[in-house]
Amino acid sequence: MVEIHPEHARSVLDNLALGVVLLDRNEHISWVNEYACAASEQPASALLGRRPGDVGLPYAPLSASSAALEVRTAGQLVGLTQRSMGPGGFGTVLLLFERDHALLSAAPALGALASASGAIGALPRAATAARFEAEVSRSRRYENALSCITVRFPPNVGRAVVDDVARLLKGQLRWVDLLGLWQQDVLLVILPETGAAAGETLCDKLAAVLAAQPAHRALRCGVATWRRGDQAEQLVARALARAQSAAGG
Numbered sequence: 001m002v003e004i005h006p007e008h009a010r011s012v013l014d015n016l017a018l019g020v021v022l023l024d025r026n027e028h029i030s031w032v033n034e035y036a037c038a039a040s041e042q043p044a045s046a047l048l049g050r051r052p053g054d055v056g057l058p059y060a061p062l063s064a065s066s067a068a069l070e071v072r073t074a075g076q077l078v079g080l081t082q083r084s085m086g087p088g089g090f091g092t093v094l095l096l097f098e099r100d101h102a103l104l105s106a107a108p109a110l111g112a113l114a115s116a117s118g119a120i121g122a123l124p125r126a127a128t129a130a131r132f133e134a135e136v137s138r139s140r141r142y143e144n145a146l147s148c149i150t151v152r153f154p155p156n157v158g159r160a161v162v163d164d165v166a167r168l169l170k171g172q173l174r175w176v177d178l179l180g181l182w183q184q185d186v187l188l189v190i191l192p193e194t195g196a197a198a199g200e201t202l203c204d205k206l207a208a209v210l211a212a213q214p215a216h217r218a219l220r221c222g223v224a225t226w227r228r229g230d231q232a233e234q235l236v237a238r239a240l241a242r243a244q245s246a247a248g249g
Contacts, residue, residue, distance in 0.1 A: 022175075027051055031176045031192075034138075043142035048193055122166040122187055123180025131178050132190050132232045139226045146226035147199030149189040149206060150182065150239040151219055157185055165216055169206055182236055196225040207246075220247045 019036030021029055029047050037044055040057060047055050123131070132148070139146040151169070153162060166187060170179055173189065182188035189206070191199055203223035210216040222243025224235045 021047070021052065021057060023052070029055070037142075043144070044138065044193070045142055045144050122162060123178065125181045125183070128178070128180030128182055128188055128190075129232070131180070132182075132188065132235075135178075135190055135192050136226065136230065136232045136235070138192075139230075140228075143228075145193055145195040146235075147191040147194040147196065147223060148235050148239055149191065149199065149203050149221055149223045150236060150243055151187040151189075151206075151210070151221055152240060152243060153185040153187075153219065155185060161215075162187065165210070165219065168209055168213065168216070172202070172205055172209060186236075186240070188236065194225075199223045199225050220244070222246065 019040070020033045021036050022031040024030045028049055028051060032044050032047050037047070040047065040055065042055060122128075135146055138144055151165060153165075162181070166179055169187070169189065173179060176192055178188075178190035178192075180188060180190075189202075191202065194202070200223055203221045207221045210219050210221070220243040222239040222241065222245075224238035224242065226235060
């Protein structure tokens with residue numbers, strides 16, 4: 001059996017040539033990809049936290065026993081909704097929209113991707129950088145909130161230690177958050193749609209999780225929030241500086 005990393009799954013969904021809208025268990029939009037924003041002619045900030053019907057997206061709630069439901073406009077098939085259950089018991093619904101319907105048969109596989117287990121460690125550096133650049137670009141385009149948290153390790157730390165810390169942190173994160181290696185000795189938590197106050201709160205929470213583990217008490221978390229004109233490197237540098245300041249060094 002091939003295990004799919006949830007951040008890789010999210011990257012796949014984000015780059016599909018069809019719209020993907022994820023709903024939480026309260027039937028509110030929790031994440032959208034670029035194609036869905038373009039198709040609805042609305043930025044992500046106008047969609048997140050809203051019900052699909054309130055923002056003009058065709059959607060009929062699925063019952064617990066429903067596997068899939070066709071979405072039709074004027075009798076024409078324009079997409080599918082499908083429920084899958086994530087590790088935390090959240091109902092995830094994919095609204096799939098495309099121009100020629102050639103990918104509608106992929107809905108079951110996409111549902112499995114969206115609910116993939118998050119038990120693996122950190123994303124590789126290249127994937128982390130690519131995803132962070134994409135989120136920064138999204139913030140530039142739509143003025144979306146974006147924060148990041150860093151954790152720096154001592155030089156020459158073993159990968160097993162990094163993965164152990166990653167698993168600890170991932171248990172505190174949302175499905176939409178990303179966690180990966182920024183450098184060999186720096187873990188980066190990417191927090192889409194997260195402002196300064198929420199970022200600070202989560203940073204304190206992650207610091208407390210690390211402090212509760214004797215092997216990781218020396219590690220420090222730092223947080224930074226995107227400002228207009230920021231590049232990815234500037235955000236990380238500010239977060240690292242905060243962590244260093246917290247360590248008294």
